[in-house]
Amino acid sequence: MTELALILISTVLVNNFVLVKFLGLCPFMGVSKKLESAMGMALATTFVLTLSSICSYLVHSYLLAPLGLEYLRTIGFILVIAVVVQFTEMVVHKTSPLLHQVLGIFLPLITTNCAVLGVALLNVQQQNTLLQSAVYGFGAAAGFSLIMVLFAALRERLAVADVPAPFQGGAIALITAGLMSLAFMGFSGLVTAGP
Amino acid sequence: MLEAILALSVLAGVFGVLLGFGAVRFRVDGDPVVDRIDAILPQTQCGQCNFPGCRPYAQAIAAGEADINQCPPGGEAGVQALADLLGVEPKPLNPDNGTEKAQPTVAWIDESVCIGCTKCIQACPVDAILGAPQQMHTVIRDECTGCDLCVEPCPVDCIYMRPVETDIRNWRWPFPENRIEAAR
Incomplete structure (x- = not known):
């Protein structure tokens, strides 16, 4: 239990996927101009990341590993993620049109989110169990959501700030992201390896 | 090598069946x-x-x-x-x-009378009226559907419905219905 809690905290804060591992930067920069769309993206990503990390764990440990085909995991995981995203979209579209309207265009975008593939590959690399994989995926998604919401709030403020002309737009956003990343580096002492 | 091809094919096949099943099972019917x-x-x-x-x-x-x-x-x-x-x-x-119009009409604003109150702009369902507060308004003829909704709200009654004049752009050959009638 302690271990799971540690995984959760370390993925959300210490080894944050966006600001420390620098994965999933495209939605981080692309969909963070407005708080609503950032939250939509965060929700959709949380859903898909958790599900796909479980599915890719299953595919790896029950199909690829027994056959000695670990070298196929990248293409296999891409397949898994694409299917999970497609299937999720179909189910959501049918069962909850309202949620589909909220998540809408964000769901297909996640297929190309490198954080999703990154989580699946890191799960294998760290030899996580099924439960650990699920928690790791959820933690990564929670960290991603946290950063998306924080960054979107910052950018909404930045939009009205008096930024010098050469720094306007993407430049100041990248600088802000860098400063946030520096701040998150401060969490690195939070979890120590025990006495 | 063969194993790898087989494993990927099986994986892709299973996923394909899953998605195909999903597409049938979770089809959303528009009406x-x-x-x-x-x-x-x-x-x-x-x-x-x-x-x-x-x-x-x-x-x-x-x-x-x-x-x-x-x-x-x-x-x-x-x-x-x-x-x-x-x-x-x-x-x-x-x-x-309401009654059917004998001829299609478009709205026309008497711009010298318009006081720029924007009430007709708010009434227009197709955004065919152009203007701003305290500025003269005008109708985009090609967008106007002739629905009469802007006539009622105008406080100075400066909007008139005018028949669409036939000019070189909207004239069409008449249908040859008379000749068909004559042939009978």
């Missing part, structure tokens, strides 16, 4: 009847049918909540087309909803 009714309606968005636009009226017809004779801009021809589509008897237009 095709609503689309076909909506295609017949004139898209003036005038609200004379007591619905907020053409599509809501189409949905109401499809659901059986509205009659087919509530659309004056569509006229008797529109009622006839709806009757053919739905397989019901055509009936005369309901006078409560």
Whole structure:
């Protein structure tokens, strides 16, 4: 239990996927101009990341590993993620049109989110169990959501700030992201390896 | 090598079946009847049918909540087309909803009288009126559907409905119906 809690905290804060591992930067920069769309993206990503990390764990440990085909995991995981995203979209579209309207265009975008593939590959690399994989995926998604919401709030403020002309737009956003990343580096002492 | 190909093929096959099953099981049916009714309606968005636009009226017809004779801009021809589509008897237009115009019209604003109150802009369902507060307004003729909704709110009565004049851009060859009649 302690271990799971540690995984959760370390993925959300210490080894944050966006600001420390620098994965999933495209939605981080692309969909963070407005708080609503950032939250939509965060929700959709949380859903898909958790599900796909479980599915890719299953595919790896029950199909690829027994056959000695670990070298196929990248293409296999891409397949898994694409299917999970497609299937999720179909189910959501049918069962909850309202949620589909909220998540809408964000769901297909996640297929190309490198954080999703990154989580699946890191799960294998760290030899996580099924439960650990699920928690790791959820933690990564929670960290991603946290950063998306924080960054979107910052950018909404930045939009009205008096930024010098050469720094306007993407430049100041990248600088802000860098400063946030520096701040998150401060969490690195939070979890120590025990006495 | 063979194992790898087989494993990936099996994986892709299973996923393909899963997605195919999902596509059938979770198919979302749009209502095709609503689309076909909506295609017949004139898209003036005038609200004379007591619905907020053409599509809501189409949905109401499809659901059986509205009659087919509530659309004056569509006229008797529109009622006839709806009757053919739905397989019901055509009936005369309901006078409560208004009367069919003999000729298509567009709104025209007397710009020297306009006080720039923007009330007609808010009334226009298709955003065919251009203007700003305290500025003169004008109608984009090509966008105007002739729905009369802007005439009522104007406080200085400077909006007139004018018949669409036939000019080189909208003139069409007349249908040869008279010759067909004559041949009979």
